[in-house]
Amino acid sequence: MSTIGYESWAVDLAEVGAIYPFQGWEVAMTILCVIFWVGWHRIQFVREGEHLEKARKMGEKDKIAKALERY
Amino acid sequence: MDGNLNALTTVFTEFYYWVTVVFMFLIHVGFCMYEVGASRSRNHMHTLMKNVMIIPLVTVTFFLFGWWIYWAFPNFPLFGGLDTEMGAANLPWSENMGTNLGDRITGVFWAAFLLFSWTAASIVSGSVIERIRSSALWVHAVMIGSVFWIIDAAWGWHYAGWMVKYLGYHDAYASGVIHAIAGGYALGVIMVLGPRLGKFAADGTPRDIPPHNPWMLTIGIFLIYTGFWGFYAACNVPVISPEVIGGEIVGTTWTATNIYLAPTTLSAITVNFLMSLSGGLMAAYVVSKGDAFWTFSGGLAGIITASAGNDLYHPVQAMLIGAVGVVIVYNLHYWVERRFKLDDAVGAVAVHGYSGVVGLVISGFVLWGAPSSPFEGYAAVNPIGQTLGAIIMFFVLGFLPGWAISKMQAAAGVLRIPEEVELQGLDYAEHHAYEDAKASITESDKTLLAQK
Numbered sequence: 001m002s003t004i005g006y007e008s009w010a011v012d013l014a015e016v017g018a019i020y021p022f023q024g025w026e027v028a029m030t031i032l033c034v035i036f037w038v039g040w041h042r043i044q045f046v047r048e049g050e051h052l053e054k055a056r057k058m059g060e061k062d063k064i065a066k067a068l069e070r071y
Numbered sequence: 072m073d074g075n076l077n078a079l080t081t082v083f084t085e086f087y088y089w090v091t092v093v094f095m096f097l098i099h100v101g102f103c104m105y106e107v108g109a110s111r112s113r114n115h116m117h118t119l120m121k122n123v124m125i126i127p128l129v130t131v132t133f134f135l136f137g138w139w140i141y142w143a144f145p146n147f148p149l150f151g152g153l154d155t156e157m158g159a160a161n162l163p164w165s166e167n168m169g170t171n172l173g174d175r176i177t178g179v180f181w182a183a184f185l186l187f188s189w190t191a192a193s194i195v196s197g198s199v200i201e202r203i204r205s206s207a208l209w210v211h212a213v214m215i216g217s218v219f220w221i222i223d224a225a226w227g228w229h230y231a232g233w234m235v236k237y238l239g240y241h242d243a244y245a246s247g248v249i250h251a252i253a254g255g256y257a258l259g260v261i262m263v264l265g266p267r268l269g270k271f272a273a274d275g276t277p278r279d280i281p282p283h284n285p286w287m288l289t290i291g292i293f294l295i296y297t298g299f300w301g302f303y304a305a306c307n308v309p310v311i312s313p314e315v316i317g318g319e320i321v322g323t324t325w326t327a328t329n330i331y332l333a334p335t336t337l338s339a340i341t342v343n344f345l346m347s348l349s350g351g352l353m354a355a356y357v358v359s360k361g362d363a364f365w366t367f368s369g370g371l372a373g374i375i376t377a378s379a380g381n382d383l384y385h386p387v388q389a390m391l392i393g394a395v396g397v398v399i400v401y402n403l404h405y406w407v408e409r410r411f412k413l414d415d416a417v418g419a420v421a422v423h424g425y426s427g428v429v430g431l432v433i434s435g436f437v438l439w440g441a442p443s444s445p446f447e448g449y450a451a452v453n454p455i456g457q458t459l460g461a462i463i464m465f466f467v468l469g470f471l472p473g474w475a476i477s478k479m480q481a482a483a484g485v486l487r488i489p490e491e492v493e494l495q496g497l498d499y500a501e502h503h504a505y506e507d508a509k510a511s512i513t514e515s516d517k518t519l520l521a522q523k
Contacts, residue, residue: 002440002451004383009333009445012322013313019334020385021437029387036391040353047360 080310081175087309088179094301095186099126101294102193106200108287109417113496114201115283121205125192128209129216133185135163137217141184144225150233183305184224187249190302192216194253195473197417199260201267202493207477207486214476215256215469223248223468227460230332230444234463238456239443243329244306244340244378246430247464254424255469257415263477264486266414268493277408280416285363292367296348299374303340303381306330318445331444335382343389347377350393358401368422369397375426376400379457380434383441392433400425424465431461 001007003021022029103122110118129137143158160167160177167177192212199208227234228248234240242248271277282288308328313320316332326334351373352366359365374381376396377389384392404421407413415421435457443452450456480486488497496502 002442003438004441006442007440007451008319008442008447010319010321010447013320013324013326013334014322016334020339020383021388021441022385026385029385033387033390036350036353036394040357043357 084309085175085179088176088183088305091301091305092179092182092186095183095190095298095305097294098186098298098302099189099193101291101296101298102190102197104287104291104294105417106197106291108284108289108291109197109282110200111280111496112283113498113502115498116501117205117497118200121200121203121208122193122196124205124209125189125196125212125216128213129188129192130185132213132217133188133221134168134181135217137188137221138181138184139163140218140221141225141229144222145229145231146233147225150237184221186305187224187245187302188216188220191220191249191253191256194250194419194423195257195260198257198415198419199264200416201497202487203260203264204485204488207480210480211256211260211473211476214472215253219256219468219472220249220252223252223464227464228330230330230446234456234460235331235443236449238459239450239452240456240460241331241434241438241441241443241452242379242431242460243331243335243382244303246375246377246379246427246434247460249427250375250378250423251427251431251461251464252469254420254422254427255465256473258413258420258424259470259473259475260477261413261415261420262411262474263481266412267416268490270414271412275409275412277412277414282364288364289367292371295371296374299371300344303344304337307335307337307340307382308332309337316445319447320445328445329382333382333442333445339383340381342386343377343381343384344374346386346390347373347381347393349373350390351376351397354394354397355401358398365401365418368418369401372397372400372422372426375423376430376433378427379430380438383438388437392430392437395433396426396429399429424469428461428465431457431464 004019005023006016006019099122103119106122107115107119138161139158142161143153143155145154147153159165161181162168167174168181171177192215195211195215196208224232226232227238227240227242228245229235232240240247267280269278270280306329308330310325311328311332312325313322316328318332320334327337329335348370352370354373355369356366359369373390373393373396377384377392380392381389400421403425404415404418407420408415413420432454435452435454438452439454441452443449477486492499
């Protein structure tokens with residue numbers, strides 16, 4: 001049993017194609033990739049929203065004014 | 072070089088490795104920038120010099136004995152004697168090491184391995200900044216760069232290494248042979264060296280010691296990424312025929328191979344490098360809650376975790392393995408810091424050491440049954456062999472020597488700088504000399520001006 005489909009390299013490389021593990025699962029792996037990508041956006045949107053809500057209450061007016069002048 | 076095809080292949084291979092060496096120099100530039108940026112202003116010149124002098128010290132010692140170890144040690148001492156014939160061809164006084172029209176490859180191959188040696192030493196250098204004596208670090212640099220990592224390369228990163236033959240060890244882009252060993256070595260050193268003053272509060276709570284220049288860290292790690300491309304390419308043989316490999320492959324199709332002479336493609340490793348970098352960056356951003364430096368380091372950790380099998384993985388596998396690795400090493404870093412009060416100043420033990428170990432173990436499952444070599448009679452890749460390999464890299468050849476040599480240095484009183492110097496800063500004397508020189512030349516100029 002070999003996850004890449006070859007148990008030895010006693011082959012003619014001219015007749016060899018894909019050698020990655022779990023061939024036949026490409027669509028499932030692509031779906032996992034999409035879940036990872038979209039899930040990342042979801043987590044990031046939620047976290048940034050929470051952070052900005054906290055941040056809007058953190059500032060002190062005089063310090064903000066000074067920061068604005070500093071550019 | 073008889074025949075035009077042979078000549079072209081040889082010169083192409085020579086040039087290929089030369090390009091990788093130039094790219095890999097950027098890894099060292101990046102490490103220097105990262106360390107200096109992470110240190111406080113009062114220490115930055117010493118921090119820089121500590122890392123820069125790794126270059127000549129490891130180079131000279133790698134020329135003297137490191138390269139010989141790689142060729143003489145593949146089965147020594149457990150599974151045979153020294154390979155004196157191969158070793159002799161790579162000794163400093165061998166004709167192959169000088170300008171030689173009959174051997175155009177040994178020199179650039181030596182240089183590619185040397186740059187890996189600098190990297191191994193530089194990984195250790197980062198974790199010990201602001202409190203180790205340079206003299207002590209430079210001994211460690213020689214030991215990890217020209218002795219211990221190259222022993223592990225002979226055992227597990229050589230087509231005839233005993234770990235490849237008997238364990239089915241597979242580590243195409245050095246998760247273990249560079250990163251796990253260097254991280255383990257760094258852990259051994261910092262365990263004896265102790266934390267920087269003030270790193271832990273009286274109740275044991277760790278304090279963050281912010282970098283003095285975040286932009287240097289950022290550029291530094293991006294340069295490390297860039298140099299890592301060269302590192303990946305340098306781990307391959309660019310083009311070779313089955314006849315020259317001399318293993319079980321039949322037919323006449325030429326191929327690129329990994330370090331074990333087993334087939335892969337430059338295309339595959341390029342895609343997998345980018346996907347594991349991306350998986351690492353995305354996971355690190357989430358797990359560190361957007362911390363910039365952990366995110367950048369996470370990109371590196373993602374690549375390192377996937378490196379053992381990036382010659383064979385599917386791109387999605389490379390991405391997910393990079394992501395999983397980062398989540399594990401991030402949590403492990405803070406657990407170790409809190410539990411054992413260890414100060415790993417740049418997270419090197421985690422990013423390199425833990426990532427390397429995790430990457431080896433994962434690859435044992437994902438590549439289970441794949442041939443580790445094109446030669447007959449070698450064990451196939453398997454989880455037990457990869458896990459044993461990880462233990463050999465991280466603990467046996469990394470942690471133990473680092474810890475033991477540091478213990479000897481500590482006993483001799485030459486490991487750590489005095490507390491007074493740590494507080495005033497390693498650059499204090501140089502700062503004084505700089506200020507005195509400025510005052511002196513300014514005074515001189517003023518006197519001259521008054522006379523006009």
